[in-house]
Amino acid sequence: RRSRVRLPPGPTGLPFLGNALDIPPSHQWTTYVEWSKKFGDVMHLSALGRHLIILNSLDAARDLLEKRSSIYSDRPKFTMISDLMGWDWAIQFMSYGPRFKLYRSNVVAPLRKQVLHRYHPIQIREARQLVLELYHSPGECLPLIKHASGATMMSILYGCKNGQKRNDYVHLADAATESLVIAGNVGKYLVDLIPVLKYVPKWFPGAEFQRQAREWRKLCLSLIDIPFTDVKQSLANGTATPSLVGYMLEDEDKQPDHDHLIKATAGVLYLGGADTTLSAFYSFMLAMVLFPDVMRRAQLEIDSVTKGERFPDFTDKAALQYCNCLVLEVFRWVPAVPLGVPHQSNEVDEYRGYVIPKQSIVMVNAWSILHDERVYPEPSRFNPGRFMPNSMESGQLDPREVAFGFGRRTCPGVHFAEDHLWIIFVTILAAFEIRRSKDETGTECSLPSHDYKVTSGMVSVPEFFPCDLIPRSTSLIHFLEQEND
Numbered sequence: 001r002r003s004r005v006r007l008p009p010g011p012t013g014l015p016f017l018g019n020a021l022d023i024p025p026s027h028q029w030t031t032y033v034e035w036s037k038k039f040g041d042v043m044h045l046s047a048l049g050r051h052l053i054i055l056n057s058l059d060a061a062r063d064l065l066e067k068r069s070s071i072y073s074d075r076p077k078f079t080m081i082s083d084l085m086g087w088d089w090a091i092q093f094m095s096y097g098p099r100f101k102l103y104r105s106n107v108v109a110p111l112r113k114q115v116l117h118r119y120h121p122i123q124i125r126e127a128r129q130l131v132l133e134l135y136h137s138p139g140e141c142l143p144l145i146k147h148a149s150g151a152t153m154m155s156i157l158y159g160c161k162n163g164q165k166r167n168d169y170v171h172l173a174d175a176a177t178e179s180l181v182i183a184g185n186v187g188k189y190l191v192d193l194i195p196v197l198k199y200v201p202k203w204f205p206g207a208e209f210q211r212q213a214r215e216w217r218k219l220c221l222s223l224i225d226i227p228f229t230d231v232k233q234s235l236a237n238g239t240a241t242p243s244l245v246g247y248m249l250e251d252e253d254k255q256p257d258h259d260h261l262i263k264a265t266a267g268v269l270y271l272g273g274a275d276t277t278l279s280a281f282y283s284f285m286l287a288m289v290l291f292p293d294v295m296r297r298a299q300l301e302i303d304s305v306t307k308g309e310r311f312p313d314f315t316d317k318a319a320l321q322y323c324n325c326l327v328l329e330v331f332r333w334v335p336a337v338p339l340g341v342p343h344q345s346n347e348v349d350e351y352r353g354y355v356i357p358k359q360s361i362v363m364v365n366a367w368s369i370l371h372d373e374r375v376y377p378e379p380s381r382f383n384p385g386r387f388m389p390n391s392m393e394s395g396q397l398d399p400r401e402v403a404f405g406f407g408r409r410t411c412p413g414v415h416f417a418e419d420h421l422w423i424i425f426v427t428i429l430a431a432f433e434i435r436r437s438k439d440e441t442g443t444e445c446s447l448p449s450h451d452y453k454v455t456s457g458m459v460s461v462p463e464f465f466p467c468d469l470i471p472r473s474t475s476l477i478h479f480l481e482q483e484n485d
């Protein structure tokens with residue numbers, strides 16, 4: 001019977017190992033583009049007995065993950081992460097089912113478009129705070145941006161404006177997410193392939209993974225417990241500042257297990273939002289360094305609205321069309337999640353005459369769709385103009401439809417991310433020229449515009465690149481300093 005089953009085409013693998021040795025250890029999306037030229041946009045791979053389906057086109061992704069979402073909304077099981085390290089509250093890793101639906105509805109509620117205005121004052125304050133920090137420590141540009149990404153999320157979630165407490169939360173979150181990145185390496189822990197090993201006791205010889213998981217579990221639980229308890233306490237003392245967790249705690253409509261759901265929601269939002277928005281922020285900085293004409297056009301647009309006398313805010317959004325398109329182009333140019341988050345099929349399916357086995361891991365190559373030159377002419381060029389209404393190139397696919405995933409697992413943070421990045425980008429552009437760094441001799445560092453490097457992993461980020469920030473108007477900065485006093 002097996003010989004009659006026609007799997008989608010793909011490179012021939014070895015017995016049992018399958019394509020495990022063919023799949024490159026990093027930047028798989030570029031290899032998948034090459035393979036898809038030979039095997040087509042629906043490709044089959046296998047690794048250690050698991051079926052892997054790679055979708056390299058929008059049509060295939062929509063056909064399966066959206067039109068057949070009842071089959072393709074599950075996630076592969078990460079036993080090490082979910083069962084042993086304690087991340088079973090994170091919907092990102094949760095199997096599709098009633099528990100997932102309950103947790104996801106709690107995550108979606110605070111991210112609805114209608115309530116996003118609640119976070120605008122915090123987002124504006126944090127963007128301006130960052131401008132001041134960059135002004136005072138221009139040499140620290142990229143580390144400051146990294147810290148600010150996590151810190152802004154912490155402010156929104158828990159209301160901590162600044163200070164040691166917020167830094168501690170960010171460091172805790174960094175350590176917890178670092179453990180996730182290590183454990184998320186498919187194949188690193190045998191327990192992910194043989195889940196029954198999770199019952200092996202910690203003292204058993206060779207059960208090092210159990211001892212490691214116990215250490216990491218402490219980080220995972222502290223991440224959701226400590227800041228949550230602080231907010232609860234400050235609400236009780238009457239010292240709380242507005243925060244997403246505060247809003248949820250004050251919500252009259254209490255569900256059973258209310259506190260745990262709120263803790264989980266805040267943890268999920270941090271996990272979903274911090275690294276992805278950091279990636280987009282770095283991509284923006286890199287794009288401004290490599291494409292100064294784009295920066296100038298965006299700055300002209302901002303100046304035409306603010307007259308250079310104030311910083312832009314959300315009321316200016318409708319007037320800043322080019323800046324809005326700039327955010328879209330960031331999502332397209334360096335997709336933060338180039339291979340999406342893997343889905344899993346929960347029954348056997350047939351597509352275009354091929355069989356997709358039950359429990360196949362299904363991945364969409366977002367990078368290849370967003371860099372397809374048939375859809376986006378000159379895909380390596382950072383060109384927000386391609387999305388401007390009435391431009392020669394307008395009518396191109398909205399990158400949000402790809403970069404944020406598909407179907408019932410699509411990213412609930414898309415509108416939040418857009419606002420979050422928009423206000424940071426326009427505030428930075430109003431304040432600074434962003435340029436390539438110069439060396440001691442005054443020569444600009446060379447950075448090839450089509451050969452920038454990005455890190456590999458589920459979330460991909462442009463690699464370090466030296467850049468300088470030159471204030472555009474000292475009076476604007478002084479205005480911020482007075483505001484801050």
Ligand code: HEM
Pocket residue numbers: 091092093104107268269270272273274276277280335336337340341342343403404405406407408409410411412413414416417
């Ligand atoms: C540049 C910004 C972002 C990008 C590119 C991005 C992209 C994605 C992608 C590709 C997925 C997987 C979708 C799928 O499985 O089909 C996802 C899931 C998710 N994202 Fe985002 N995201 C971003 C920002 C955010 C933000 C700001 C939040 C929250 C504040 C967030 C929360 C989540 C959550 C909770 C999930 C899991 C959804 C589920 O499994 O049901 N994301 N995101």
